[in-house]
Amino acid sequence: MLAVRIHQYGNRDALSLDDIPIPDIAPDEVLVKVVAASVNPVDWKVREGYLAQMIPHPLPLTLGWDVSGVVVAVGGEVSNWREGDAVFARPDLARNGTYAEFVAIRASECARKPATISHVEAAALPLAGITAWESMVDTAAVQAGQRVLVHAGSGGVGSLAIQLLKDLGATVIATTSERNRALVESLGADQVVDYRTARFTDVVEPVDAVFDTLGGQVQEDSWQVLKPGGIQVSIISPPDADQAAARGVRQGFVFIGPNAPVLTRLAAMVDSGRLRPVIGAEFALRDIAAAHALSESGRAVGKIVLYVGTP
Ligand SMILES: NC(=O)c1ccc[n+]([C@@H]2O[C@H](COP(=O)([O-])OP(=O)(O)OC[C@H]3O[C@@H](n4cnc5c(N)ncnc54)[C@H](OP(=O)(O)O)[C@@H]3O)[C@@H](O)[C@H]2O)c1
16 A cells, blocks of 8 residues: 655655555554645644654654545454544554555544535544643633633644534634635634734733643743733643633643544534535645645634545
């Protein structure tokens, strides 16, 4: 089968389209024929070696940790999936990923693909969707009527977070640049701040929660817009707990793992018309370097999806 692997950490030249054996499955795993995968910033961060201390990946390594596809074999202990089932997943980051024609995944990490969208759309959901859910539902525990600031509302995570928050009944303020204003408004944002022409600290009234998807100065400045008792949740780096305490607010940090129960909730939202993935670009597996270049640019709109093969 074809797979995009790295044999050593490095820049995009390290990406290698290899012909390798289809993986064996363990008794608790399924073999999934990949229809689509998606590209997330973590993919090129792993490629560069930025996570090597945290996750000691054996090399060569197949990249990519989002998939939608069809089960073609089940391990002996697996009772919840059968050959032919359409599934989607954000599999374990510590294992070989989904930039491949087939991937072995723990059965417990898979969820049934939403019925009303394509595999290409479904592949856009798992990693970013779990991230938005764990950050805004589980960690910030946003309630109806609350005000939330979502940074980078046009990104893979932000575009789903806005929709989840509107579904919860929150008022959403999102930052993006002017070219993405119409998209972000169409997702439900009540106020859009063009970060290139305005400082959000000047134009955003106090909020109950901030979703920090950018880190650095954005995280530092975000304390200023929180109501007393509010919360800043970051997916970039843990916000300073001392600063939060001194300001009378709270902070949280999320680093996701596989979460099939949340995928099932997201699929139900999709199939009831309350959530839709935004696909900004689609690439073939062999064009992975161009897909990584787009992700690394920081200018991706919604999700970048890789089309791998027919179901
Ligand atoms: N901790 C975790 O578990 C976890 C999970 C998922 C993602 N992450 C991390 O979260 C970050 C976001 O991920 P993502 O997939 O959403 O990224 P992404 O899709 O690549 O984000 C791109 C978007 O960010 C916007 N943007 C860039 N700079 C901005 C700024 N200064 N203010 C407002 N918007 C800005 C861009 O809009 P313009 O083009 O208009 O500027 C673009 O649409 C990444 O660093 C990723 O690694 C962490």
